[in-house]
Amino acid sequence: MIKRDGKNTSLWQDLEDLEGYHQVPPSDHVDVIIVGAGITGITTALMLQAQGKKCLILEAHTVGFGTTAGTSAHLNTVLDTPYQTIISNFGKLQAILAAEAAQQALEQIAGFIEKFQISCDFSRCDGYMYATQQDEEKELVETLEAINEVGIQAEFVDNIPGPMDFTRAIKFGGQGRFHPLKYLKALYAEFLKLGGHILENTKVVKIIDQEGFQRVETAGDKSYYADHVVYATHTPPGVHLLTFKLAPYRSYVMGIELADNQSYPEDLIYDMQDPFHYFRKADYQDRQLLLVGGQDHKTGQHNNTDFNFTELESFVRNTYKVKEVVYKWSSQYYESTDGLPYIGYFPGKKNKRIFVATGYSGNGMIFGTLSAQIISNLIVHGKSTYEALFSPSRCKPIAGFSNFMTENIDVAKHLITDKLSVSKIHSYSEIAKGEGRIINFENRDIGLFKDDTGQLFAVDPVCKHAGCVVQWNSTERSWDCPCHGARYDPSGNLLTGPSTAGLPVYEIEEDD
Ligand SMILES: Cc1cc2nc3c(=O)[nH]c(=O)nc-3n(C[C@H](O)[C@H](O)[C@H](O)COP(=O)(O)OP(=O)(O)OC[C@H]3O[C@@H](n4cnc5c(N)ncnc54)[C@H](O)[C@@H]3O)c2cc1C
Secondary structure, X not given: OOOOOOOOOOHHHOOOOOOOOOOXXXXXXXXXXXXXXXXXXXXXXXXXXXXXXXXXXXXXXXXXXXHHHOOOOEEOOOOOOOHHHHHHHHXXXXXXXXXXXXXXXXXXXXHHHHHOOOOOOOEEEEEEEEEOOHHHHHHHHHHHHHHHHOOOOEEEEOOOOOOOOOOEEEEEEXXXXXXXXXXXXXXXHHHHHOOOEEEOOOOEEEEEEEOOEEEEEEOOOXXXXXXXXXXXXXOXXXXXXXXXXXXXXXXXXXXXXXXXXXXXXXXXXXXXXXXXXXEEEEEEOOEEEEEEEEEEEEOOOOOOOHHHHHHXXXXXXXXXXXXXXXXXXEEEEEEEOOOOOEEEEOOOOOOOOEEEEEOOOOOHHHHHHHHHHHHHHHHHHOOOOOHHHHOOOOOOOHHHHHHHHHHHHHHHHHHHHHHHOOEOOOOHHHOOOOOEEEEEEOOEEEEEEEOOOOOEEXXXXXXXXXXXXXXXXXXXXXXXXXXXXXXEOOOOOEEEOOOOOOOOEEXXXXXX
């Protein structure tokens, strides 16, 4: 079973473990160190290694541990950020370039699948988007126009491949779906075949520019050296310019077996609610499942995350006859302020030797692959067609500014007010098994969690990244920071996000 950063198991994890490949590199100095082994890190490492660069991947946990194991694995060229927004923020020519980049990334994935004969349930398919009321119809018309403007074929249709009621719908071509971890595992195997190296359970805490090369410090006090370093960590560690240009979101997925021989959609289907829901088919053992997702919200800003599964299930039951909910899980993604990811040279660094790829929204299969193309081109050839469009240093645009402000005002609010929103308890019995809560004890805030056996875990709830107060995520049993998305397990160990340290732990004695 492949591990991931949450308590729930996703549909994809049920594969033979990838562990055991931990390989000590022959030398501490390589050409490129790639930090993180999700789709971004593994694809980047493979592309660079294939072009003759000696690569070392440093992964804090194990391969696939991050959002790549918690994704829903649509391969979209019609992105989460509507093309009308991209046109408005970047202009029509740049929006066409963004669509072309997404298309190229999809073809790169298809190319790898063909070249390495990867069996990963890959299928090319169409996408459908449907409106159920007037204001959605208006937006659907704008969406259709914008999709066509950037060169993707789209049209109004009378039917969609599902039983949902709708007033208007569009169809667009050239989309896809696959099994993300079967794909990742195969790319990883190819990387190792080419002589690439990886160290799992190796967390990078700092990168220091040292006389023309980069010293990469790990939590184990061991350093490695490289000419170039790529942060493929989904969000880069530390506090820097990008910290304030990214907002973390939690999103929910269910894998459902349908009753009464209902058919599973071959294509990708989206509604237009805010936040939207989606449907796709996935192969599961010798059966099929309907994947349904949505209910997205800002990380750490929902009091009862379990409630989102209830809502999602009732949404599905209004559309399909459900036989069994086989899987349910949630995971985290990051939005940029202007709707496109940040891929390229790390902003604010004197040298051009550190790279970053982040802010993918829900399109990281495509953007993770695109990042690998862009960054490997920048390292090997010093240029990429998409360098300027996705540059992490871009100063964009007035239209994105209000989002930027809202997100950072939210952050500031959490820094200040969350410290006041703690509860008082008189006995540990007030905390139920499986419950986590922030309590105040002798003027000290404590994040308290009681597991299913009744064992208590107590942590200091102040995030080690930027000092916000973490919130309990009951769905995945983690402490999640609402500001920048750092996540910790009940024992305070860092799971994911921009922090590099865990939460301090309080010892609990029987009489406390
Ligand atoms: C519910 C959900 C559904 C989604 N659905 C889709 C979809 O249908 N299609 C799509 O294209 N995208 C989708 N996405 C987005 C996509 O899954 C992600 O953008 C993508 O998986 C990110 O991949 P990554 O490799 O960049 O990051 P990750 O997979 O998160 O990998 C980052 C790795 O870096 C490691 N790491 C972090 N910090 C350090 C450190 N300091 N030192 C060493 N290692 C470190 C982590 O342990 C992790 O293994 C979805 C996201 C969510 C949450």
